[in-house]
Amino acid sequence: MKNIFDKQVILLLTLMLGGFQLAHAQESHSAALTKRSAMKADTDNVVSAKGQWAKLAGRFAKRPEFAYVENAPDLPNVLIYGDSISIGYTQRVRKNIGVQANVYRLYKNGGNSTVLIPAMTQMHDVMRDVTLDQPWTFQWDVIHFNVGLHDLTVIEPTDNGSEPESRTSIEDYKKNLRSILAYLQELAPDAKLIFATTTPVPEGAFNPTRIAGDSKKYNEAALEVLADYPEVIINDLFTLTKPNQPKWWSEPGNVHYNKTGSNAQGDQVAETILKALEQSDAE
Known part of the structure; x- marks a missing residue:
């Protein structure tokens, strides 16, 4: 039992x-x-960072200057901001220092001085989004920037009795530059900032109309502002380009440059950036 x-x-x-x-x-x-x-x-x-960059760049996305940059984490990070002149020398800069730095550029033509802050804000908001598969988690080591050539474009008078005016007055340009510098210093407090002077306007400039000599006036205004920011490095592309303009321009009266001119500008940009990076390493 x-x-x-x-x-x-x-x-x-x-x-x-x-x-x-x-x-x-x-x-x-x-x-x-x-x-x-x-x-x-x-x-x-998860959202593709490469796809988001392509959306930002839009019609420019297939051009090599606006290619998506795969970040090499062991290299310093460089950003080029500027208009079509900078687009012209971007690839030369990458060729010269691409093994020494990650070289990024703005996703579009940087336009005039009112565009920089909203364009940079949009780019960073999109590319630093944590839902991306490869969000920008790095910081900038160098920002090389220029605004000016689109500020001095002339707005044609609506009647024959008035004088043409620049898109951005010199006083507003100076105010905008101060706002830009404050923004960049907040965005990248440890970055070396490099301001490139605006390249010359030739006689008879067209599409849109610009007045020869105005680049010099706007550069003088920029240098007046930058005197209050001695930490900002000046890259004088105006002085480099002025004596060479007749052999470098893409055609008479055009503010853009042929390959020889863009390469020479890119060489100086790359050299200036490298010196800034060396300066950072020494500090």
């Missing part, structure tokens, strides 16, 4: 243990499914 009872107890315990193991297995399986579902949801929510 006792043996029968013992066998029944053992059988009961075995059934209870088996039920517990089954429940535990089912629970583990359910947890694994939940985890996999969560991981898939996380994967589904």
Whole structure:
């Protein structure tokens, strides 16, 4: 009788243990499914940084100057901000220092001095989004920037009795530069800032109309502002370009440059950036 009872107890315990193991297995399986579902949801929510950059760049996305930059974490990070002149020398800079730095540029033509802050804000908001698969988590080591050539473009008078006016007055240009400098110093407090002077306007400049000599006036205004910011490095592309303009311009009256001119400008930009990086290393 006792043996029968013992066998029944053992059988009961075995059934209870088996039920517990089954429940535990089912629970583990359910947890694994939940985890996999969560991981898939996380994967589904990840956004391609490369795709977002392409959206920012829009019609420029297929041009090499606006190519997505794969960040090499061991290299310093350089940003070029500027208009079509800077677009012209971007690839030369990358060729010269691409193995020594990650060289980025703005996703579009930088336009006049009112554009820099909103364009930079948009770019950083998009590319630093934590939902990206490769968000920008790095900081800038050097920012090389210029505004000016689009500020001095002439707005044609609406009647014959008035004089043409520059898109941005010199006083507003100076105010905008101060705002830009404050913004950049807040955005990248440890970065070396380099301001490139605006390249010359030739006689008879067209599309849109610009007046020869205005670059000099706007550069003088910029240098007046920058006198209050001795930490900002000046890259004098105006002085480099002025005596060479007739052989460097893409055509008479055009503010843009041929390959020889853009390469020469890019060489000086690259050299200035490298010196700034060396300065940072020495500090």
